[in-house]
Amino acid sequence: MSTPTEQAQALTPAAVQAAYELIKPYIHLTPLLTCKTLDKIASTPQTAKALIGTPFEGQTPATPKFRFHFKCENLQRIGAFKARGAHHALLRVIEAQGEEELKKRGVITHSSGNHAQALALAASTLNIPAYIVMPEISTPSKIAGTRSHGAEVVFSGSTSVEREAVVAEIQAKTNAILIPPYDDFNIICGQGTTALEMEGQFAEKSSKSLDAVITPVGGGGLNAGVATYFSDKSTRVFGAEPSFQGADDCRRGLLAQDRVEKVSTLTVADGLRTPVGVLNWEVISDKKKVEGVFAVTEEQIKAAMRLVLERMKVVVEPSAVVGLAVCMFDEEFRKRVEEEGGEDGWDVGIVFSGGNTTVEAISKLYS
Incomplete structure (x- = not known):
């Protein structure tokens, strides 16, 4: 049996393309939506007050410019990628x-x-x-x-x-x-088809490539698949996690240069309560494929979800919006967009990973 490193080397854009040809009859081509209102909100500097109590307290708020492109896997069959x-x-x-x-x-x-x-x-x-x-x-x-x-x-x-x-x-x-939920070669290739579709849909509107794509990270199958597809392209790939009760195992593991094997958390982003898989770690820990993973709080997740529900009229689950929350609230990420994007800013693809929630669950979040 091949090692995780050997399997990771076999994870190529061609393998994702082959997966897409096989599954096309069974999946939906989900829409790639935009929202100028969210672009404007995220492109507005945070207030100094909003940074109090965060690692960015006392810093000058970043002034990034975002153009979001939301891959709506909440509209995929069974409501998720x-x-x-x-x-x-x-x-x-x-x-x-x-x-x-x-x-x-x-x-x-x-x-x-x-x-x-x-x-x-x-x-x-x-x-x-x-x-x-x-x-x-x-x-x-x-x-x-x-x-x-x-x-x-x-x-x-x-x-x-x-x-x-x-x-x-x-x-x-x-x-x-x-059939593993995330730590599997074929699972990763299948999830990577999200990126293949996203790239094609964006190309229909623009002559340039997406500057970046950010996905949620739980077990890591989606992020590893997206990173695999974009590995020979200019699009940067990032990951996003909740920070509650150590749910940011991937971020912490990258800092320590060692995969965190166990996670026990009850974050509201229930789809992200698992540790990153061994094979997925091989991909995500490669800085040439994934340039960084960021973490957001429960309140930031809820704030991002509220904006999607109220401004986009799109039903998503908490796990789906961690990437948007990073773009809105993480000053490290926002400063990078400001510095590298300049006046033009970045076209950022955000994967809404799923929409499987209930009216009762949404009500409880905001009660």
């Missing part, structure tokens, strides 16, 4: 194992919700039994969505260690084949 990786991984397993073998054994995964629904959908589409391990605290709509595709849902604790223990128990009984 995860449909891409799940379909690609399952199709590749069918190629390798044979359809009849998979129908006998089934597939299994663990997820807080979006990958759960994605694999349930892919398995249902391809007539494969699916077992999905979900934390008991998962969003009710995500649980219902997973069950609606015919998957068998089994509950676990909220940490990745607890989830994986339940997966092992079910595999011992069923011999089901694991």
Whole structure:
């Protein structure tokens, strides 16, 4: 079996292109939206008062210029980008194992919700039994969505260690084949097709390339896939995480030059409660592929989400807006845009990773 380093070397733009050709019949081409109101708000310097109590207190606020391009994976099948990786991984397993073998054994995964629904959908589409391990605290709509595709849902604790223990128990009984939620070559290639579409859609409007793309980072599959696709291009790739209760494991790991293996957090960005996977780390820790990962607070996530709901009229989940929150509130990132973008500013692609939330959950956030 190849090492993570060897697998990372095989992660190329061509591999993402091949994944796209395979999954195109099964996914939506999601829109790339703009919003001049959010451009203007993010391009306005923060007040000195807003920086009090932050690492940037006392500094002159940055004056960046943003033009946002929002890749709306909240409008993807099952409401999240995860449909891409799940379909690609399952199709590749069918190629390798044979359809009849998979129908006998089934597939299994663990997820807080979006990958759960994605694999349930892919398995249902391809007539494969699916077992999905979900934390008991998962969003009710995500649980219902997973069950609606015919998957068998089994509950676990909220940490990745607890989830994986339940997966092992079910595999011992069923011999089901694991489709990992993020730490997998085929998952990464599938998620990278988000970048392929984004680049093509932006090219229809502009003769230049996107200056940067920023994605959420949980397990890291989306960020690693996007970075893989843009690895031979001029577009910079960044990651964004919540900081609450150590959810910024990727950012901390990069500072320490060592991957953080365990995370235990109840951040409102429930899709980002997992540590970065081993293979994903190989990609994200390569400065030539990912130029930096930034973290934002719970209040900053909620503020960004409110703007998307109220100004764009787009329904997103908290995990989806961490990239926008970085652009709005992180002075280190904002100063970089100011310095490198100058008067022209940056065209920044932001991946809205999902929209699987509920009216009750949104109400609770802002009560």
